[in-house]
Each structure stands twice: as C-alpha cells, then as structure tokens.
Amino acid sequence: MRVTLLGTGDTTGTPTVGCDCDTCAEARRRGIERTRFSVHVENERTGESLLVDFSPDFRHQFLTQEVPLPDAGIVTHIHFDHLDGLGNAYRLLDDLPVYAADETDPQTGESVAETVTRKYDYLDRVRVHPRTPLEPFEVCGLEVTLVPVEHPPLVCYGLAIEDPETGAKLSLSGDTNYAVPEASRAVLRDPDLFLADGIVPAALCEHHPLGGDHHDDRGVPRTFGSKHMTREGAIDLAEDLAAAETRIVHTAHFYPAEEAFAEPLAVDGETYEL
Template identity: 65%
Template sequence: MEVTLLGTGDTTGTPTPRCDCETCERAREEDVERTRFSVHVRNEQTDQSLLIDASPDFRRQFRREDVPLPDAAVITHVHFDHLDGLGNAYRLLDHLPVHAADEHDPNLGESVAEHVDSRYHYLDQVTVNPETPFERFEAAGFEVTLVPGVHPPLSTYGLRIDEPETGASLAISGDTSYAFPQESRDVLRGADLGIVEGIVHADLCEGHPAGGDHYDADGVPRTFGTKHMTLTGARALAEDLDVDNYRIVHTAHFVPASQAFADDVALDGERFEL
C-alpha cells in the first residue's frame, strides 16, 4: 500500500492567497503547500488506486505528485473542499465508482451518497455506491470501512483501509471533533498509519465564539469550537488509536509558524509505504 498525501490543508489552504502571515510567508519561502484535503492510496497488489475525497485542487495535486488517476473514490462528507474536485472525472476518467455513506442526515435532508448522486448526476462517468457505516466494502482491491465522526451540523465519516494480501492498514479520522465515537475509534485502532485532523493550535479556541471543548488533564482543549480537533486533540486521538505512525492534516494557516511545521504536521506530497 502506497499512501500519498495529495492535500493536507483546510478550506483556504496554506499559503492562503493574499495572506502575509508568518506561516504563509514561510510556506512560500520553503516552497511547500497544504492544498485542500485529499489522499491517494495505491494498491500495489492490484495496481489500482483509491482516492479519499475529491479536492478542488484535484488537477494541481495529480500533476504535481504524478500518481495514477483513481479507479475508485470515497467521499467522507459534502463540504466543498472534500467534494468539488469530483467534477474532474469529466473527460479524465472512463468510469469512477464513488463510495459514500448511506445514512440519512436530517440536516442535509439526504445521505452523503444521495447528495453526491444528485449533485453529479450529469457525469456519466460517476457511479455512486451507497455504503453502510461499520460494514466493509471493496474498492480498488482494498477492504474499506466507513465510521461516523462528529462534525456538526452535517454527518461526516472517517474510514479504515485494509490491504487483504499484505495486511497493511490506513486509518483516516476525517473532519471531526475530539468527540469521535468510541465505536469508530475501535475500528481505526492499531493501523499502520493514522491520518488525523487538527485544524489549529489550542490557544486559538479563546477567540472562537464556541470556545473549546474536551479538555485534557492540563486544561488544554482538544476540540476547536464544535467540529474540528486542535493539534492537541489530533495528537491525543492518534495516541488513543495506537497507530504505528501518524500525520496531522486539514491544518489551517492560523497555526503559528513555530508550530505549523512540526514533524507530525503533514505537508502535501508526503508518501508512505505500508
């Protein structure tokens, strides 16, 4: 299993356009990026590729990393920075099975799968496959399991990817607060690599209208507002999941430069052989 982090940033990415903060300036100086979130997973046994979330930066990411175009995709939730790149299937792909959760979301009025299907109904290349959380399904030769996260007001999902022949495994939290359910944690636990979401440093909770939540023993918030983890929360979740290695993703440029480039905070283009 070869894992490539195509996009490791939040909604605006780093460097953010027209931003002269220290973090964005340092990213420009070092020629590094955090584009909108996406992960490419290549099955070396079947020579197929699975795309986790379709970033609006799809074209740039695939050209830059020179990885194969996907044979299948999983969409974790319907926010634009995880979904809007799906339109790139037009003219690039002959067929793309897209897997998404089948649970009805009362705030959305439909499931993630139904939303993707209705939004991209005009793309003959896209076939949506509704999947039930906690039930394994096959995609690109992998065994995949969706698990619920906590990202109000919308439903969102993490996932585990297993390569049956080699036993390699990847866990992705998806966008979530630290209230990530215990049943979901149990599915992700013990993977070779964990990709966990951490949007900002904990001090920034003081300026959020909802503050922070899920404080650790030292009083540091592990949730920023209500729907994202802090860096502290991401590290705590990675520890609880007992993964062999982890990277923090979906990180915003609001993190000070002194923390934004820590070894465990991912940058685009990182690649792992599992």
C-alpha cells in the first residue's frame, strides 16, 4: 500500500493567499506547500488507487504529485475543503464510485452520501455508494471502515484502510476534536501510519473564543475550540492508538514559524510504503 499525502493543510492552506506572516513566508522560502486536505492510497497489488477526500486543489495536486488518477473515492464530510474538488471528475474520469456515510445528519437532514449525490447530480460519471459506519467494506482490493468522530456541528468520519493480504494499515482521524468515541478508536487502533488532525499547537487555544477543551492531566488542551485537535491532542491520540508512525495533517498557518515545519507535522508530497 503506497500512501501519498496530496494535501496536508487546513481550509486556507499554507502559504495562505494574501498572507505575509512568518510561517507563510518560510513556506515560500522553502518551496513547500500544505494545500487543502487529500490522501492518495494506491494498492500496488491490484494497480488501483483510492482518494480520500476531494480537495479544491485537486488539479494542482495531481499535476505536481506522481500519482495516478483515482479508481474510487471516499468523502469524510461535506465541508468544502474536503468535497469541492469532486467537480474535477468532469471530463477526467469515465467512472468514479464514491463512498460516503449513510447516517442522517440532524443539522442537514441528509447523510454525507445524500449531500454528495444532490450536490453533484450533474456528474453522470460519479456513482455514490452509501456505507454504514463501523461496517467494513471493500474498495480497490482494500478493506475500509468509516468511523464516527466529533467535528461539530456536522457529522464527520475518520477511517481505517487495511490490506487484507499484507495486514498493512492506514488510519485517519478525519477532522475531529479529541473526543473520538471508543468504538471508533478500536477500529483505528494499531496502524502502521496514522494521519491525525492537529490544526494548531495547544498554546494558541488562548486566542480561540471557546478556548481549549479535553485537557490532559497537566491542563494542556487537546482540542482547539470545539472542532479540531491541537498538536498535543493529535500526539496523545496517536499514543492511545499505538500508532507505529504519526503524521500531523490539516495544519494551519497559525503555527509559529519555528514550529510549523518540525516533526511530526506533515507537508504535501510525503509518501509512505506500508
């Protein structure tokens, strides 16, 4: 299983358009990017590939990274930075099965699968397949399980992807705060690689109107506001899941420049063989 991190940034990415902060300036100096979130997973046994989330930066990502176009896709939730790149399927792909959760979101009255179907009803090449969270399904020769996480006010899902022949396992937290349900943690546990949402360092919680939440024993917040984990929360979750390797993704340009490119924060283009 070959995993390529196509997009490792948050909603605005790094560098952020029109921003001259030290972190964005340092990213430009280094010639690196954190575009909006997307992960490419290639099953090298079958020659098929799976795309997790459809970044608005889809075109740029596939032009700059040496990965094939996807044979299938998964949508974790309906925020634009994870979904709106699906429109790139137009004229590029002859057929694209897309998998998404079938649970109805009380906020929207639709499941993620229903929202994707409605929003992209003009894409006749896209076929949406609803799937029930915590129930494994097969796609591209891999076993995939969607798991509920906490990203209020909308429903959102992390996922585990496992090669049934080799046992290689990739887990993604999805966009979430630290309060990932235990049933979901059980599915995510023991990955070879864990991609964890860690939008900012915990020290920046003082600047959020809601502050921080889910504090550890030392009082360090593991959630920034209510929607995302802090760096410290991501690391703690990775330890709880016994991840062999962890990369922090969905990071914002608000990281101080001296911390923004330190381990274990990921940047676009990283590749892992599991």
